[in-house]
Amino acid sequence: MRTSARLTPGANRLQGGRNPYLFVSPFFVLFAIFFLVPTLASLVLALYRWNGVATPEWVGLSNFRRLFSDPVFWQVARNTTFYTLASVLILIPLGLVLALGLNARALRFKRMWRSIYFTPVVVSAAATSLVFQILLSRDAGLVNGLLGQFGLGPVPWLQSRAWVKVGVFMVVAWRTLPLLTVYFLAGLQAIPKELHEAAMTDGAGSVRRFWYVTLPLLRPVVLFVLVVVTLNSIQLFDEVQILTDGGPANASATAMHYLYSRGFERLRFGFASSVATLLFGIALSAALVEARTLGGLGIDREG
Amino acid sequence: MSRLIQKRIGHLAVNVAVAVGAVITLVPLAWMVFSSFKTTTEIFTYPPWLMPRELSLFNYESLLRGFPFGRWYLNSIFYCAVVTVAVPLVCSLAGYAFAKLSFRGRRGLFLLVLASIVIPFQVILIPMFILMSQIGWVDTPYAMTIPWIAPALGIFLMRQYSYAIPAELLEAARIDGASEFRIYWQIVLPLLKNGLAALAIIQFLSSWNSYIWPLMVLRGQESMTLPVGLAGMQAQAAGTATPYGEMMAGATLASLPVIVLFLIAQRYLISGLTTGAVK
Numbered sequence: 042m043r044t045s046a047r048l049t050p051g052a053n054r055l056q057g058g059r060n061p062y063l064f065v066s067p068f069f070v071l072f073a074i075f076f077l078v079p080t081l082a083s084l085v086l087a088l089y090r091w092n093g094v095a096t097p098e099w100v101g102l103s104n105f106r107r108l109f110s111d112p113v114f115w116q117v118a119r120n121t122t123f124y125t126l127a128s129v130l131i132l133i134p135l136g137l138v139l140a141l142g143l144n145a146r147a148l149r150f151k152r153m154w155r156s157i158y159f160t161p162v163v164v165s166a167a168a169t170s171l172v173f174q175i176l177l178s179r180d181a182g183l184v185n186g187l188l189g190q191f192g193l194g195p196v197p198w199l200q201s202r203a204w205v206k207v208g209v210f211m212v213v214a215w216r217t218l219p220l221l222t223v224y225f226l227a228g229l230q231a232i233p234k235e236l237h238e239a240a241m242t243d244g245a246g247s248v249r250r251f252w253y254v255t256l257p258l259l260r261p262v263v264l265f266v267l268v269v270v271t272l273n274s275i276q277l278f279d280e281v282q283i284l285t286d287g288g289p290a291n292a293s294a295t296a297m298h299y300l301y302s303r304g305f306e307r308l309r310f311g312f313a314s315s316v317a318t319l320l321f322g323i324a325l326s327a328a329l330v331e332a333r334t335l336g337g338l339g340i341d342r343e344g
Numbered sequence: 345m346s347r348l349i350q351k352r353i354g355h356l357a358v359n360v361a362v363a364v365g366a367v368i369t370l371v372p373l374a375w376m377v378f379s380s381f382k383t384t385t386e387i388f389t390y391p392p393w394l395m396p397r398e399l400s401l402f403n404y405e406s407l408l409r410g411f412p413f414g415r416w417y418l419n420s421i422f423y424c425a426v427v428t429v430a431v432p433l434v435c436s437l438a439g440y441a442f443a444k445l446s447f448r449g450r451r452g453l454f455l456l457v458l459a460s461i462v463i464p465f466q467v468i469l470i471p472m473f474i475l476m477s478q479i480g481w482v483d484t485p486y487a488m489t490i491p492w493i494a495p496a497l498g499i500f501l502m503r504q505y506s507y508a509i510p511a512e513l514l515e516a517a518r519i520d521g522a523s524e525f526r527i528y529w530q531i532v533l534p535l536l537k538n539g540l541a542a543l544a545i546i547q548f549l550s551s552w553n554s555y556i557w558p559l560m561v562l563r564g565q566e567s568m569t570l571p572v573g574l575a576g577m578q579a580q581a582a583g584t585a586t587p588y589g590e591m592m593a594g595a596t597l598a599s600l601p602v603i604v605l606f607l608i609a610q611r612y613l614i615s616g617l618t619t620g621a622v623k
Contacts, residue, residue: 065453069453079468079472079475083471147354157369159610160606163599163613166571170575171575171595172379172595181392223618272464283575283578300469317468
């Protein structure tokens with residue numbers, strides 16, 4: 042086979058022999074052990090009661106029944122919905138506006154501004170959360186200090202059940218917004234300049250150009266960002282655990298925090314797996330949207 | 345005339361708005377750095393003020409004396425180094441095969457890779473932890489490295505970068521009788537330089553900053569990584585005053601390398617991040 046491939050170079054794309062399988066095998070071995078098996082195990086474990094030591098006990102769907110009758114679960118579901126909606130409705134439009142600003146022809150020192158804007162992407166959630174504990178402190182924090190200038194506050198950002206979600210969201214926003222801006226800016230830069238020039242010759246103002254040229258062409262990026270934001274919100278954990286540990290009285294806890302505390306602090310592995318299974322279902326629904334995005338990204342693309 | 349003025353004002357507004365946003369972006373970072381020179385009392389003095397009264401390094405001293413901070417730093421560097429070197433190699437091998445070699449089941453296997461990207465890793469957290477404890481990997485460097493050296497996103501990324509490799513070059517090497525692995529090593533890898541750099545940086549960052557996994561599988565002060573160690577300083581201090589000064593010193597030292605890396609290699613990072621978003 043290999044000889045014939047050499048004689049007819051055009052045909053040898055079909056004859057990699059065993060090599061392609063060897064090339065992808067390190068990935069698939071690790072993938073099977075550390076991804077596929079745990080995923081399936083998670084689905085099965087949801088039907089058992091297990092503390093990690095004793096023999097697992099089959100309980101059928103009772104984990105789910107207990108889950109749905111737990112008021113804390115519904116609190117956590119509401120909180121996660123809050124973070125997701127706030128991210129989608131506030132961060133996505135804001136990220137787009139920031140990207141438009143950073144892409145504006147009138148802007149000077151573009152490179153410097155972009156570097157500054159993107160820096161939070163690389164800083165850890167841990168470092169961010171710790172410094173925001175200071176910035177959001179009730180009596181001496183910068184945020185309340187600034188509000189005080191206008192006669193407002195002080196707001197107990199991390200102590201009150203009413204405000205804590207807003208406080209946590211501000212921290213998440215500081216780290217997430219730059220990432221979304223990176224995506225949008227890349228999307229804007231990929232739009233051919235000629236399209237804008239053509240629209241301008243036709244007399245379209247900047248608002249109309251944005252609405253009829255920029256936005257339609259940005260659709261795939263918007264969709265991608267939407268999925269990233271949704272998945273990130275479903276998985277939100279670091280900031281919540283460090284800033285408030287879900288408190289006060291679960292007012293800021295997320296689904297992930299619930300899963301973590303039930304699984305690792307109370308060692309209810311089966312129950313926590315039922316939470317994971319539910320998250321899996323939600324993530325998969327979001328994934329259907331993403332599959333469409335990625336579908337346009339080149340599953341069928343040939344070199 | 346008035347149109348011109350309007351335009352000028354518009355331009356000015358864009359510049360001012362962007363500058364204001366930049367200040368909001370930088371304030372938390374500046375606060376972190378400057379607070380690291382303040383005592384905890386000074387940090388929480390009203391009205392809040394950025395500049396410390398004096399530039400003193402006492403937080404840094406007490407951080408290094410009172411906490412195994414140096415150890416956390418070394419742990420973080422070690423785990424990151426392993427992942428940062430291994431991931432680009434494993435992923436480029438597979439990504440190149442998916443892009444440039446033909447084999448039965450290629451499409452199906454790649455769809456499997458894609459599907460796994462969108463499933464949140466947290467979903468498999470519990471079974472992964474159980475797996476780790478059953479094979480005795482809890483609190484070992486294995487748990488921090490081996491499960492993470494073949495991320496699906498990396499395969500996707502390397503596949504995208506591999507499309508740019510000209511097929512003629514590979515054909516020519518095959519006609520010269522080079523083995524497939526040699527082609528990969530001597531021709532493909534050098535051509536994938538940009539993609540490898542992008543992936544290495546993304547991996548370094550995600551490993552350096554990862555929180556929930558080390559929180560679960562690492563035990564004891566000595567084996568912590570930087571984020572977990574830092575966040576733990578707060579919990580540890582329960583009862584006594586939280587050492588905010590030391591925590592800010594630690595956060596500053598932990599953030600410094602990634603910020604420097606970002607400023608040097610921004611281009612690669614952004615190209616890697618946006619490969620999935622644009623197209």
